[in-house]
Amino acid sequence: MKDLIIIGGGAAGITAGIYAARKYIDALLITSDFTGQIGKSSWVENYPGLKKITGLDLIKNFKEHLDMFPLEKKAFENIEKIEKTQGGFSVVTDEGAYETRALIIASGNIPRKLNVKNEDKFLGKGVSYCVTCDEAGYKGKTVAVTGGGNAGFEAAIELGRFCEKVYLLETADALAADMILQKEAEENNKIEIIVSVDILSFAGAETLEKVVFINKKTQETKELKIEGCFVEIGTCPNTDFVKGFLDLNEKGEIKVDPINFETSVPGCFAAGDVNNLPGKQIVIACGQGASALLSAYKYLNNNND
Amino acid sequence: MEKYKNIIVYSSPDCAYCYTLKEYLKSKDVAYGEANIYDDVVEYENMKKFSGQDSVPVLFCDGKFVIGWDKEKVNELLGL
Numbered sequence: 001m002k003d004l005i006i007i008g009g010g011a012a013g014i015t016a017g018i019y020a021a022r023k024y025i026d027a028l029l030i031t032s033d034f035t036g037q038i039g040k041s042s043w044v045e046n047y048p049g050l051k052k053i054t055g056l057d058l059i060k061n062f063k064e065h066l067d068m069f070p071l072e073k074k075a076f077e078n079i080e081k082i083e084k085t086q087g088g089f090s091v092v093t094d095e096g097a098y099e100t101r102a103l104i105i106a107s108g109n110i111p112r113k114l115n116v117k118n119e120d121k122f123l124g125k126g127v128s129y130c131v132t133c134d135e136a137g138y139k140g141k142t143v144a145v146t147g148g149g150n151a152g153f154e155a156a157i158e159l160g161r162f163c164e165k166v167y168l169l170e171t172a173d174a175l176a177a178d179m180i181l182q183k184e185a186e187e188n189n190k191i192e193i194i195v196s197v198d199i200l201s202f203a204g205a206e207t208l209e210k211v212v213f214i215n216k217k218t219q220e221t222k223e224l225k226i227e228g229c230f231v232e233i234g235t236c237p238n239t240d241f242v243k244g245f246l247d248l249n250e251k252g253e254i255k256v257d258p259i260n261f262e263t264s265v266p267g268c269f270a271a272g273d274v275n276n277l278p279g280k281q282i283v284i285a286c287g288q289g290a291s292a293l294l295s296a297y298k299y300l301n302n303n304n305d
Numbered sequence: 306m307e308k309y310k311n312i313i314v315y316s317s318p319d320c321a322y323c324y325t326l327k328e329y330l331k332s333k334d335v336a337y338g339e340a341n342i343y344d345d346v347v348e349y350e351n352m353k354k355f356s357g358q359d360s361v362p363v364l365f366c367d368g369k370f371v372i373g374w375d376k377e378k379v380n381e382l383l384g385l
Binding site for chain 1: 321323325342349358359372374
């Protein structure tokens with residue numbers, strides 16, 4: 001039995017792993033990948049000490065830092081369920097089962113789909129959830145980005161470097177992105193921002209040719225001719241495997257004590273984007289990973305029988 | 306590994322899913338070639354033709370392929 005299992009290979013999980021290794025905790029980190037949401041960001045400009053870095057390079061740096069320490073890791077394993085046992089917890093993955101006294105869940109989140117007509121039909125034929133993966137085919141073309149948060153603006157700015165035209169479509173009346181990103185997008189005459197939009201469907205023959213939406217203020221239905229649409233409307237917590245085991249909020253996020261990050265089950269902590277606390281940011285996830293580890297360390301010391 | 310000499314990963318440089326797929330293949334000692342769709346237009350067009358779509362990663366092996374990072378499908382294709 002391990003003293004601690006950390007689930008997740010993103011910012012929170014890796015930080016918890018580094019702290020665990022430095023405290024010589026007998027810990028195991030299990031993850032489906034070592035990219036998290038960071039690796040899917042075009043670039044990161046708000047992580048102190050690193051002025052501007054691609055998301056993938058940043059998470060590779062995190063992983064290299066973790067690899068400095070002799071922490072046991074199981075990569076490419078998908079968590080299937082967690083159960084309470086007499087001595088702690090059982091973590092079941094698609095590769096095996098592991099026992100632990102304490103647990104930190106930092107499984108992050110997964111991209112949300114629009115759930116509109118023909119979204120699946122044009123997946124890989126114009127519709128994409130990953131700008132850094134799929135932008136190569138859209139040089140000189142007209143595309144759309146859905147989502148007016150930081151991820152949406154970062155995508156639009158990235159695509160604005162080489163696309164002929166970029167429409168940024170936001171469902172709300174106001175934009176949520178950082179002002180620095182909004183200003184950069186507004187200064188790029190290839191980017192056109194349209195708010196109060198509900199996307200209805202995608203259309204085309206073999207590949208994507210247009211997006212159909214309704215203007216919520218005027219109730220007018222409109223079409224835009226596009227060849228690509230990048231969906232950046234946020235994320236859902238990756239918590240399917242703890243449903244019925246931990247208390248979740250209405251969004252499916254794990255409820256935690258905001259001081260020590262403990263969940264509804266003693267000895268089980270949750271850090272980073274997966275919990276119900278506000279501020280889904282890399283630097284906050286790192287801080288929560290460290291704090292959750294310190295709480296788990298205290299729990300282990302107080303329950304050392 | 307001789308068994309896997311005909312494997313190609315179609316990828317782009319900053320693609321997180323491509324990175325995970327390549328790391329997984331390395332962890333299984335699977336040798337592969339790589340086609341960077343950013344630099345290689347011919348291979349990019351080839352990938353679009355055989356896979357019917359333009360998203361990466363695509364794992365190609367002896368006439369069959371897997372789109373995206375999907376461990377189960379990768380294992381099935383390569384017999385892992």
